[in-house]
Amino acid sequence: MKRVILSVAVMASLVFTSCKNETKQEKETTTTELSKEIAMADITFGVRGNCGMCKNTIEKAANGVEGVANANWDVDKKKIDVSFDEAKTDVIAIHKAIAASGYDTEKVAANDEAYKGLPGCCQYDHEMPMNQSGENKEEDHSNH
Ligand SMILES: [Cu+2]
Numbered sequence: 001m002k003r004v005i006l007s008v009a010v011m012a013s014l015v016f017t018s019c020k021n022e023t024k025q026e027k028e029t030t031t032t033e034l035s036k037e038i039a040m041a042d043i044t045f046g047v048r049g050n051c052g053m054c055k056n057t058i059e060k061a062a063n064g065v066e067g068v069a070n071a072n073w074d075v076d077k078k079k080i081d082v083s084f085d086e087a088k089t090d091v092i093a094i095h096k097a098i099a100a101s102g103y104d105t106e107k108v109a110a111n112d113e114a115y116k117g118l119p120g121c122c123q124y125d126h127e128m129p130m131n132q133s134g135e136n137k138e139e140d141h142s143n144h
Contacts, residue, residue: 039086040069045095046131047073047080048104050124057122061101065089078130106131 047058055073058080062071067088073080082094095108102114104126115123 040083041086042081042083043091043094044079044081044131045091046078046106047098048078048110048124048126048128048130049073049075050122051075053119054103054122054124057101057118058098058103061097061103062094065094065097068094077132078128079132104130 049055049058052075055075058073059071062068062073062080062082065084067085068082069085070083071080072082080098084094092107095105098105099108100111100114102110102118102122103124104110110126
């Protein structure tokens with residue numbers, strides 16, 4: 001009789017455990033579906049600039065666009081990686097915001113007044129190549 005009670009108890013605890021697992025899995029699935037509904041896009045494009053101050057200004061401009069979740073400008077490669085919500089903004093709006101802050105992008109030239117208002121060290125060369133790949137850097141080294 002004791003054995004029967006014991007096995008019932010074991011079975012009950014097994015059922016309880018599996019129910020718990022199912023509930024957890026359901027929750028995780030729901031979370032995944034929800035995050036899929038927000039269509040995030042990742043883009044990379046060239047932006048001219050010189051230094052860390054430029055980086056702050058460029059990233060602040062990109063982040064100021066509603067729908068932009070993350071912006072990271074690379075001072076060496078003169079390019080920016082941006083994650084944004086496609087339902088809230090589009091690529092050209094991000095280009096325009098950066099250009100308005102005084103920086104050239106691949107698609108939109110910088111606002112002249114904003115450029116002139118930049119600190120002297122940040123007034124980059126408008127002919128500067130942008131969105132440089134790592135390969136260009138290696139070529140520079142081979143010249144030494
Ligand atoms: Cu700068």
